[in-house]
Ligand SMILES: NC(=O)c1ccc[n+]([C@@H]2O[C@H](COP(=O)([O-])OP(=O)(O)OC[C@H]3O[C@@H](n4cnc5c(N)ncnc54)[C@H](OP(=O)(O)O)[C@@H]3O)[C@@H](O)[C@H]2O)c1
């Protein structure tokens with residue numbers, strides 16, 4: 001086997017939505033062999049791209065993958081995993097996943113998978129929008145939750161290294177803590193601005209232009225994704241409270257200034 | 269007089285804070301003759317730059333300016349204008365101002381200035397931070413509130429045209445409506461993020477990096493400036509309400525999803 005052949009992985013993707021399609025393109029470009037299955041029928045776009053699409057889960061499980069990569073929505077993960085006919089797999093393999101929360105899939109995978117299956121939890125911190133010009137220097141977070149076959153695991157991680165990602169090893173818990181204060185907060189601000197229906201004006205400042213871009217890019221993600229960041233990250237609720245509190249503090253300071261100004265008016 | 273000589277203006281700046289200093293540098297570079305007065309003593313930095321600083325207001329008023337340019341904080345404008353010995357001016361001249369709200373200075377200037385003084389209300393939609401690499405294509409909003417000496421007014425506007433600003437003529441009311449939904453909102457988001465003490469992590473998304481930049485640039489402005497955007501723009505209060513409401517709507521949608529997820533758990 002040539003060295004490039006030996007690096008080739010047979011990857012089976014479960015959940016072929018926007019993010020999985022985005023990942024699959026790069027993986028195919030690198031020479032990996034990709035197949036996919038999903039709730040909806042993607043056989044048409046898959047045949048165009050040259051990857052196998054399974055409408056039924058059983059033949060997908062029979063297809064002898066090195067890695068099964070879970071790319072379903074956060075909210076559907078539990079249902080999807082519990083309906084998987086794991087007993088159809090001929091041997092224990094690596095399960096990897098890319099959900100934007102990490103403790104939840106970790107817990108579920110350890111729950112549903114037999115003890116001799118490997119588990120790699122990952123979060124590529126970019127998407128079809130922010131990663132459209134390549135993945136160079138973009139953070140890829142991962143936690144080797146239960147890895148015995150180091151060879152397969154490192155070949156999988158190599159996919160992201162080869163694209164130039166900044167590899168960040170971190171526990172699922174630490175990820176969720178940080179993500180609640182950064183990614184969830186960012187999406188929340190984007191959703192709030194969208195709810196306000198902010199629009200470009202003839203006199204946008206550079207700062208306002210940043211907010212408009214943030215609104216646009218946030219709204220390209222599904223509401224399933226956004227609400228998953230909240231429902232299945234136990235640190236998110238507190239950050240939402242912190243955001244509300246911070247807004248109230250800022251408002252309070254403004255109202256105090258308003259009172260001062262009214263006082264000054266009376267005095268003059 | 270050479271054409272470049274004839275374009276030279278004698279500009280007297282009242283309020284020599286960060287924004288006035290930023291403007292003065294460009295005006296001097298263009299060959300205009302600048303002097304300044306302020307509450308605090310800036311004679312040292314002014315003498316270094318080669319402009320005259322008046323610690324007393326009377327000699328400043330005697331100095332035969334073509335334009336008096338008001339650059340004080342929004343909150344102090346009323347006090348500053350009311351204490352100006354306007355009677356010391358030998359002839360009616362142009363009063364221009366650059367405050368980040370527009371109806372308030374317009375009303376005050378029309379109130380304190382004799383009828384034969386010209387009034388130009390402007391808002392350069394950039395500052396020392398966003399305009400540090402030049403003013404090209406940055407919006408300059410203005411309202412020719414009361415102009416008889418078109419020549420002086422257009423020479424003043426030419427300062428901003430020459431730097432490549434996008435000139436946007438608009439009523440003060442229209443400005444305040446739009447600015448409440450754009451600039452005030454942007455500063456509010458920046459202040460809220462600062463109140464939350466968000467910090468860079470090892471796994472920042474591009475969106476979160478935008479928020480960090482917004483926080484940094486917002487906090488470079490004084491709280492006087494920010495609170496002025498609220499206290500003296502009659503449209504800002506409603507936009508603050510809209511922001512609170514939008515956050516509540518987004519939160520409500522998240523809590524509904526949380527309930528759905530709990531229901532699903534019970535069912536399975
Ligand atoms: N987009 C990004 O920027 C990004 C970045 C990093 C990580 N991620 C993670 O990647 C995953 C996929 O994200 P996404 O952007 O493609 O959108 P998403 O809305 O989070 O997930 C869409 C996927 O979930 C499947 N799905 C949804 N509900 C289902 C259900 N009830 N039963 C079975 N399958 C269901 C969809 O299947 P069908 O299409 O077949 O209906 C589709 O494959 C998510 O976990 C997300 O957190 C996304």
Ligand SMILES: NC(=O)c1ccc[n+]([C@@H]2O[C@H](COP(=O)([O-])OP(=O)(O)OC[C@H]3O[C@@H](n4cnc5c(N)ncnc54)[C@H](OP(=O)(O)O)[C@@H]3O)[C@@H](O)[C@H]2O)c1
Pocket residue numbers: 282283284285286287288306307308309339340341342344347348366367368369391392393394395396489490492493496
């Ligand atoms: N910074 C920007 O990006 C920007 C952009 C466009 C327009 N503007 C407008 O430009 C003006 C100046 O802004 P800025 O950024 O320099 O900061 P600012 O905090 O809004 O204003 C500072 C100026 O106000 C004066 N001032 C404050 N309180 C005073 C008082 N009680 N009595 C007399 N003078 C007082 C200060 O005088 P001393 O320094 O002498 O104490 C200083 O000259 C504001 O109206 C602002 O809205 C600013």
